[in-house]
Amino acid sequence: MARILVIAGDFVEDYEIMVPFQCLLAFGHDVSVVCPNKNSGDTIKTAIHDFEGDQTYTEKPGHNFVLNASFASIKASEFDALLIPGGRAPEYLRLDADVLDMVSHFLSNNKPTAAVCHGAQLLCATGLVEGREISAYPACAPELKACGATYIDINVDQAHTQGNIVSAPAWPAHPQWLAQFEVLLKTI
Incomplete structure (x- = not known):
């Protein structure tokens, strides 16, 4: 069983937080979902992208997701792996220095890291993915290239793993993305 940190925020993509959270729990992992300036029991709004x-x-209102951990009280070093869902949240989460420090911890320590869709924006913002192969929603390709990563253009239902990073373009990749992440988690 791995201790997995999920960093999310308001208007995270609904499927990209709900499905991984439930699947990872079903796999027997301990999953903590946090959001800056929010505590355990607080909610974040989700958006459904189709x-x-x-x-x-397209974007439609999603559900309210209840956080199960408090951002201010967690330490990245206490977790084995990181999962970053997409949606619009990564766009503003990458402006938070504490979020970037957390993401940097996982990348710098070669811990399993899963990013889907716009989650790659947080990877780029750390400055630690130069030379890495990363997939993301195609609109993030220029950003990945600008930070020195190699954008991997794959079908929306596929995922790509290089080293400790597993990435995918969007939620239709969940079967591939979560299966590849689980392979990385078994190496812990």
């Missing part, structure tokens, strides 16, 4: 034939995804 692919309906438009030039980009």
Whole structure:
């Protein structure tokens, strides 16, 4: 069983937090979901992003997700792995120095790290992914390239693992993404 930290925020993608949280618990892991400036029992709003034939995804209101840990009281060093869901949350979470310190801890210590969709924005913001292969939602490709990473362009239902990072373009990749993350978790 691994201790997994999930860093999320308001308007995280609904499926990208709900499904991994429930699956990782079902696998027997201890999963703590935090959000800056919020405590255990507080909620974050989610957004449902769907692919309906438009030039980009559509967005609809999702659920309220109840956090099960307090951001201010956790220490990244107490966790074995990190999961970063996408949605709009990573866009503003990458502005928080404490969030970046946490993400940097996992990358610097070669701990299993899973990022999906716009979650790659947090990886880029650390400055620690130069030369790494990372998939993400295609709109994040310029950002990945600008930070020196190699953007891996794969189908929306696929995932990519290089070293300690498993990444995917969006929630349709959950079966691949979570299976590859579980392989990394078994190496702990």
